[in-house]
Amino acid sequence: MKTSTYFYVIFALTILTGCKQAYTPPSGAVTTNYLVVFGFLNSGADSTIVTLKHTYSLAAASAAEAENNAQVSVENDAGAVTKLSEYGNGRYGLTGLSLDNNRNYRVRIITSGGKTYLSAFTAVKIAPPIDSLEWNKSDTGVSIFVNTHDPQNNTRYYMWDYIETWEFHSFYQSYVHLDSAADTIIVYQDLIPVPHVCWQSDYSSNILIASSAKLSSDIISKQAIAIIPVNSEKIAARYSILVRQYALTKDAFNYWQALQKSTEQTGTLFDQLPSSITGNVQCITNPGETVLGYVSAGSITTKRIFIDSTQVQPWEYYQPCGTKYHVRDSLTYYLHNSQIPIGIVYGKVDTIKLTLRDTIFRNIDGYIFTDSYCADCTVKHGDTLKPSYW
């Protein structure tokens, strides 16, 4: 009996524990040093940006290291060279590059280490104007679509990105202000000392591409660009999206399409399968070296729309905000615990009245607190500066 138990334990341990071990890839397999180049050569008056970064390790807390002090220039197939200025943090650029739409362009990079990289020559693709941005609301949220067309049937491959900006309000408006230096609370009248209305922006993170190659005419109709989940904060007050449209070469389109399919997720049942997509940049000094990234050239067209919360009703943005009462004596503790006061309680607790506009100063028993983000919109990284277009 004893021996058999022993056997069973061995079996169980074998099947279930002895199995999972950390795997270290063979030496030389993991690299953190490939150059990653992304650039868009803007043919118009807007700025051109080329970023030079490096791949980084799979380990935690690593971030892309920038390639600084490189010489980056834009060349065309007629031999014209324009040098880009270094903006720092691996960014190089110039405003108003004014490309010749009939020429092909490429980027030459000479790193401080003396290596030369060249992107493939690419045509300057002029983006047709965005015809319209439209949106509709469904059970899942508000979807935003783009419509465009090229009457010359020339563009065929499109890419978009966007910047969305929204106004949002904190749940409470506070009439009291905390002077943290003095650990005292100042009560104002008819003033909102704590930021209450903010604006926040976000950039698109997905690769947004579409093609009309399969169609007889170059029309993109109702291409989904963004979706705002139902009851999201983004349309709690007012929302705006600026969509930028690029025209791509077929090669660039294929690159972005392949990249679109790869994600950073691994290890799950529904995993996507591994991909190794490089791009159109090559190392000249060391032809075998892997270089990632893509450089395209062209113009950008943009369009902005606004969506007001009144247009999407019912839209119930829920903030999990509540208040708590604390007596004056415990003030110091709560002030340092991500909570801020939003009101004053006079007299007894059971007669709490948030009569914030009450100008009569009576004996203060305590304060009403709430989580800081519920009263201060800047806690959620909002910006109190109203955008110029708002």
Added chain:
Amino acid sequence: MKFYKLYYILLISGFHLQMTNTTYAQSQKSITLHFENRLFQEFVQAVEAQADFHFYYNPSQLDSFRITINILNKSLKEILDSIFRDTDFHYAVDDDNNVFVLKQFRIETDLAKEFFTHKTNQQDSLNGAEAELNNFFDEKNEKIKSSLENKLYEIGIKTNAVSHGNSTIAGYVRDAKTGEPITGAAVYIDNPPVGVVTDQFGYYSFSLPKGKHLLKITSIGMRETKRQIMLYSDGKLNIELQEYVPTLKAVMVTSEKLSNIKGIQMGVDRLNIKLIKQIPVVFGEADVLRTVVTLPGVTSVGEASTGFNVRGGSADQNLILFNGATIYNPSHLFGFFSAFNPDVVKDVELYKSNIPEKFGGRLSSVLDITSKDGNKKKFSGSGGISPLTARLVLEGPVDSGKTSFIIGGRSTYSDWLLHVVPNSEYQNSSASFYDLNLNLNHEFDKKNSLYITGYMSSDKFRLNSDTTYKYSNKNANILWKHIFSNKMYGTLMFGYDRYEYSVSGNANPVNAYKLSFDVNQYNFRADLNYNLNTANAVDFGISSIFYKLHPGSYLPEGSQSLVVPNVLQPEQALENALYLGDKITLSPRFSISAGIRYSLYYYLGARDIYTYGPGLPREEMNLLDTVSYASGKIINNYQGPEYRLSARFAITENASVKASYNTLRQYIHVISNTASISPTDIWKLSDPNILPQTGDQFSLGFYHNFKSNIIETSIEVYYKRMHNYLDYKSGAQLIMNPHIETDVTTTRGKAYGAELLIKKLTGKLNGWISYTYSRTLLQQDDPLEVQKINGGQYYPANFDRPHNVNFIGNYKFSHRFSVSLNMVYTTGRPLTLPIALYDIPGSQRVFYSERNQFRFPDYFRTDLSMNIEGNHKIKKFKHSSWTIGFYNLTARKNPYSIYFVEENGEIKGYKLSIFGTVIPSITYNFKF
């Protein structure tokens, strides 16, 4: 002295005879006859009319004897000598011109000679029956055997003159003890060297010149035997073979074995279950697939994996047949055990290069597993018990030897074990499987038999997770065999095969899901074998398979689940095939086998088909239109011929060269996601967007046997081409994909390799060593594809494992104790590694190495097993044995999978080894 004794015997026998030569004068009388196929009686009347002779004979012995004779003025002696030549009739003429005709009475004239040389003759007759004299157990059988071997069997309608030309002999080879048919037994004659191998029913049929022959019958594990035959015309001969029971003091005399030299088949490995049972395996169960992967040219996908690869083909390119039923997943517990009960399996054949034309539909190999029919003579059983599994098989006759059955079951009860371990992680794990077999066969008459087989296997497991995997095979078929004539027989089969799997996750009741999938196949086939003449054995037939696949359904599990049900449209197809083949013996040294198979494939509605912009890559983006087809409507079809050619040339008695060329087509594909922890396979039928796979293979082999065929050596080389083999695109999404064509791409493949084998299957020390070098390289060749895998260069396939060494050794210390050792070394399989992270505008991406650029660590494993048997008394109610085994003796942690997960923003690699330590096992096997 001697003379008197003879005389005395003759008196006793009631005839007063003299030696024939003393009657010389009388029989000089000349006779003239012109007879065409006449009765003996007529012959007698004619002779008696012409001369003064009186015939004495037993009419019942001679009523089927027909005479064709054309003579002018010949003596009676000459006539009788001529008509009785090559028969066992003998005659004598006495002084009174009485003619006595007797059957099997060799005594008359030959008696004296035989009597005087009696001892020598007996030794002659026992010549080759080597071990008999020393056999203490088999005395009775040996007597039977000897007498059977010495008897002259007359086949066909007897004639006095054996006409020229060929006749066909046919019949069954069966086990004398159980009455079960023996597959793969060689039935042959030496001069001219013709012969056949019995089919799965134990049936053989071949043509040979008329006349007297020594028919030899050999089969693995059975005692070799021979039959003296006198072939007059087409006829039948059933042969029973005795099991080979090793003797205690065996005198090893090996006579001529059916060797790899003589068979025309190349690239075929035949394994008998006895051999399989000698090989050490995990948890003490004899395992068909684990044995198959030790053969040269066969590699396993990985430890605990569902498949095996043959000569650089993928796992789905193997057609696995179990009694003619297609098995889609031949394993239990994701490959820990194979799905075939070792007590039910009779034998296994693996065709690697020259695939017989009757098989098709897969590109790489055919693994044909046959189960036992059931003991026709007595009720018996066998089984085994180990701490993890138990199995029991019962078999026996139903009525007077016409019907027999075999029923088998196997199950695991390891679940309880996981639950007793005091750790919540284990308590959340479970693993169980079972399989059931039922075979029935009935012989209506000598010409008609019916075989019904049923098989079912089921698996369910959950290892330390909230995800439960289930899969199941279900197969049933009915086969009717009809013998039209000695030269022709046919089989008709109807069958149904099903494979299903499901994955369900219930970690979070809100997300609880069940993903399920199944393949169904309805089969019909008719096969005919026709032995045209000595030189030609023809087979032809038709087959038809109707497929119905449910490519996926993703459904909520439980009432709280909010999963949106998603069911993909089913797929239907019909695959028909027609084949014709001929085995041609051009000369004793040179033979050819040629076959053609034509397959016709129809992809059928109801289904929606996506069309893509002309000249554009098949991407969702380029989706142009959806065309709906009604139920049963032909959506598209593919067809094409397949050629199967092989030739053998015997250089010497011990060496031969074989060559073959094969083309094959495959209409059903598997796309496997090997990057995840638990590989999930997607089966897909060819459709307008997914072309059938095609391939061809050239192979050349050289075989040389040493020491009277005790040691077999062979070298085979092959070169294989594959077209339209599917691989996934970068970033493909395979599961629940309604348009899988957008995520796969076609590749061109080439595979080449060499296989070396040294084998010794007899003696105290037996086993084999094989080395296989095999490469499989793929190249993306879809002209529409722009993002080429590895820049459009050749890259190793997922299962490319160049070096494979296998050693199987078995040493018998005594008849009751033997030790087996199994060693495996293979190159690790290819791996695509995430090698870096990088930022693209707006998000982060993982950069992977080139496809399959890296490899798993090399695989090495040693297993040891010991077999302790009870006493060997043949007449004993129950035979039992103990098997003690150690799997992975060196406790090497061979990885089963390597996968990467994101944990706290870090991508971490893990390797999972299933059998990372020595696994002891003990199994009790019994047989009654």
